[in-house]
Amino acid sequence: MPSKRKAEVLIQRGAKRAKTGRSSHMPTTRTTISRNLDSNEPNDKPDEEGDQVLERGVEKNMDLFSLGRHQKKHTILKPLPYIFGQNDFSYLGLKKDHQNRPLWIDPKKGRIILESFNPLAEQAQDFLTTIAEPLSRPNLVHEYALTMHSLYAAVSVGLAPSDIIKTLSRFLKTPLPDEIRAFINSCTQSYGKVKLVLKNTKYYVESPDPNMLQMLLKNPTIGPLRVQGVETITTSVAPKIGGLVIPGTKNAAGVKQINGEQPQHGQPVQEDTILSCLTEEDDEDQEVTHSFEIAGKHVETVQKECLNLGYPVLEEYDFRKDGVNATLDIDLKPGTQIRPYQEKSLSKMFGNGRAKSGLIVLPCGAGKTLVGITAACTIKKGVIVLCTSSMSVVQWRQEFLKWSNISPDDIVAFTSDSKGGSGFTGITGIIVTTYSMVTQSKARSHGAENVMKFITGREWGLMLLDEVHVVPANIFRKVTSSIKTHSKLGLTATLLREDDKISDLNFLIGPKLFEANWMELSKQGHIAKVQCAEVWCPMPIDFYDQYLKAPSRKKSLLYIMNPRKFQACQYLINYHEARGDKIIVFSDNVYALKAYALKLGKAFIYGGTSQEERLRVLENFQHNPLVSTLFLSKIGDTSLDLPEATCLIQISSHYGSRRQEAQRLGRILRAKRRNDEGFNAFFYSLVSKDTQEMYFSSKRQAFLVDQGYAFKVITELAHFDKTPGLVFATAAEQRKLLQKVLAENETTDEDITDDLFHSDTMDNRKKKAVTRRTAGVLGDLSGGQYMAYVEQNKRAGQKKTGNWNRTARTLREPSRGQDVVNINQTKRVGQKKVGAQISGTLGHPRGSQDMVRSRQNEKMDKRRFNEKKEKEKNEGKKKFDDCKKFDDSSKKNDEIKKKTDESKKRNESKKRKRNAERNPFFKKISRENARRAAKR
DNA sequence: AAGACAGCAA
């Protein structure tokens, strides 16, 4: 039964990935292939290595259809399409020595398949990462896509089209299809014809070919964006390559040795992979180039349009020839050596002696920061670093100080609480800030205003974009146009978004320069090895009943609060604590987070946890051997500098977000013990069987599976039933939990609707709430008693946890697990509790945090309402337009309609605000606040 | 120093 299920899921996943090709799900492919080969070959030993089987099988099958027979192949060999599916390209005709060549190609889609067990695989892989985009790299067969962008990137590293074609056909088992040859030629020819150049904070579109510029100016999108009357003719010199040394590399060490400095001992001498420059021709001729100016804010549009036209804009920074911008005194600290893959990624960036803009993708814990710092040390000009949170701003600054010799005065943090004066003490320097800091367009404080002027008013040599996958978000993409920089380097671990905006990075930043192979890094010991598992927790029958009946909202709560999941979680925690692991448990749902942590007596942190408390908990988690489990909400995904954990358990997560999954896995890749013999980190996803969670889980895993991680499915934990002390062991307890879960939703909704949503605009919401109420049968039946239960519980909780000293003690003595290690009670939260009490008297069962939340909900409803209205309006407008296409007055009407709509909206929001203010609930709160303030 | 608030991301 379990194996059947597994097969089903695998097939499902395979089907889901069918768009990107079957081979992307390795376990399926592998098992299918070996099974079929087994049946073909009776002598086959069952324990034979899969790759050997595959290789021999492939050989054997290849023999069956030698060249010339391929026309008939499909009729002759029935099993083949079954085995290889759409990935059988042998009809292209195999070369005689195909066994020695590692690549297949799909002539239609430009997909390249690499046999990673082939002796030439390593060489081929290096080549492939340069010219194509890795799609999926599991154990045996890797899949790459030849795309426009990847080819642009290849040319920008210096590969000539002929090189690409020559090398590709050398690795191919089949002759290079003509389509592919044509595709490569068409993509590479137009590359580099148009350049974007930054001079004196002005942008110019430049080309050696005046016709090209004329063509662009005639383009309806680009033409009007030209700044008038500044067409100039300039001369430029083609770049030279030699002499550039990236600090931290072997070359750099050599230079230092000559200068009398010794590289630190114990550092392995690295292979000289650096600057294997592919073009050596030094053009000494001076070329005449033509250019026209465009405004900074139009750069994005122009780049996008040029890309559409098939003339990608080349953005390169010849920083060594830049005499205008001051040179920054920065270098890596002596003895610092960067790892081979870091070097490789940087050599892609500086491949031709100039700085190319682009993206570097490295898994978490693989030293992205150091790559950024090394890039900064190579360019040696003003640097601006952008991060997602103020925490990482501080970290980036620290890392810079740690790895480089930059003077602390020259590196400034610019965040809301550290405005960093108005610049550097020197003439240039590094500024570290957040995306929102530089994109905020609303009123700014005086200091911030100054710094912003400073940032936008000058030219930067390098812009480092941390977590670059956030840039395509509507607000953040502004940064690329408002800050004038010669080169951009985007860093991320997961170049993934669940929307389709990720390809925008191609013109917002640049092509992907390098993407590391996770499995390779873990084999080399740079990141930890991880065992991934999905634990299937069956739902107790009454839970499942309710799950089937429940509306989607409650469904999720039900499968998260599955008692069997509680038990599995407890079991895993016990098991790994006994092994000496440090465990992090992730839950997106705060309610579940608290419930789990309290029930199992562990520490937890979520958004409402104060700064002070967070630090205290983290410190205990790190140093106190008695605190080895920590529960985190999605706060742990981004904004927490987590100490090293070795085991990770997910109990709930954000739908099918692959990025979240990868980011969470990244939390255990850093482990210091990774090089210990046989060390393994563990990654568990707990899913409730036969629920939506299964689907989400498979979706989330897609990225990691592509990276080569194999997820085991665990349906039974060893001695699970005999484990003593499991929570919710009796049916009565489970029933109680079920009621609690059902009622939790009920009461909240009811209260929110009754207390907070008096305003007439909320009719929709109310309707929704009513339907929801009728749906929960069990909740209705037991609602009354149940309220009492909640209230009691709440008060008990208050009594128990209000005291700071007590919680501090329980933390130090976790053996008093019975006491519940609730270390979430800071002074701040304690104050909030007062709010909770008030709300309690009003019949609001949850804390004031929830009050805030529900107000936010109201806001959100407001927004959604507006959005909906907007949508309807747009649709209406469209129809309106359609009907009155030729009516001149339609525009006027439209405008009037818009205006009235807007004023209506404004009035409504005002009304809502007034209502909110008049609401006794808020009045009471604000009175309480005032009273408290007076007391202080 | 901490909370309210608004806006945004995922």
Add this chain to the structure above:
DNA sequence: AGATTTGCTGTCTT
């Protein structure tokens, strides 16, 4: 397929 809740930011107020 679509939903959706939590958390971050800066600024202003107390």
